[in-house]
Amino acid sequence: MTQPAQRPGRSVQEVRTPPEFLDAVRSLLAIDAFSIDLAAGHDSCVVSRYLSEDLDSLTYPWAACLGVGQWAWLHPPFAYIEPWVEQALHEKAHLANYAGIAMLVPAVVGSNWWRDFVHQHCHVHFLNGRLPQPYPKDCALLLYSHTAAPGYTVWDWKGR
Numbered sequence: 085m086t087q088p089a090q091r092p093g094r095s096v097q098e099v100r101t102p103p104e105f106l107d108a109v110r111s112l113l114a115i116d117a118f119s120i121d122l123a124a125g126h127d128s129c130v131v132s133r134y135l136s137e138d139l140d141s142l143t144y145p146w147a148a149c150l151g152v153g154q155w156a157w158l159h160p161p162f163a164y165i166e167p168w169v170e171q172a173l174h175e176k177a178h179l180a181n182y183a184g185i186a187m188l189v190p191a192v193v194g195s196n197w198w199r200d201f202v203h204q205h206c207h208v209h210f211l212n213g214r215l216p217q218p219y220p221k222d223c224a225l226l227l228y229s230h231t232a233a234p235g236y237t238v239w240d241w242k243g244r
Contacts, residue, residue: 100128101159101188102216108241109157109186109225112209119154122146122185123161123168130157142167146185147178154180155229158187165189166197169226173201176228184229191224207232209239 110116121134123141133149135141150156160168172185179185191210192198202208209225225239 099159099218101130101157105188105215105241106130106157108244111244112225112239112241113155113184113186113227115153115155118157118186119151120146120149120156122149122156122158124159128159130159142171145178146171146175147180147183150180150183152180153182155183156185158185160187160189162190165192165195166201169197169201172226172228173205176206176230179228179230182229182231184227184232187226187228189224189226191222202226204234206234208236209241210236212238212240213242 106118110118118131119133121129121131124130124134125136135144146156158168158172168187169189172187175185189202193203205228207227207229209227211223211225215223225241
């Protein structure tokens with residue numbers, strides 16, 4: 085059986101995270117709001133304080149943006165995830181107490197970036213229930229925090 089041809093560069097990379105999913109994540113983390121959106125554009129940010137492509141989020145010290153108990157949201161472009169998870173793992177070491185980075189990624193468990201920067205480095209919530217369009221794949225919520233022990237959970241985010 086032949087696999088369908090991939091179409092790199094044809095998918096929309098800047099997509100606003102569905103509000104109902106963000107509500108579920110905030111409930112899971114027991115927070116009222118995220119403090120900053122680490123990879124957003126004017127039309128895709130989920131909070132008013134965000135790092136845009138112009139600010140080059142990957143060179144910015146994310147942990148410096150977060151105080152005790154604050155969480156950052158990160159919905160990176162799905163075309164190239166590796167630098168984002170690598171940066172999240174690096175920033176985890178510098179986070180304040182009870183602070184964290186919550187990241188939405190495709191659940192690509194066979195990739196090198198998953199092996200190197202996700203597995204045994206953060207808590208992974210595999211999403212039970214796909215996100216609404218335009219998400220064609222299964223996704224995972226990664227929690228980089230000192231309070232979220234590395235491990236795996238299947239999360240029914242719609243039923244919470």
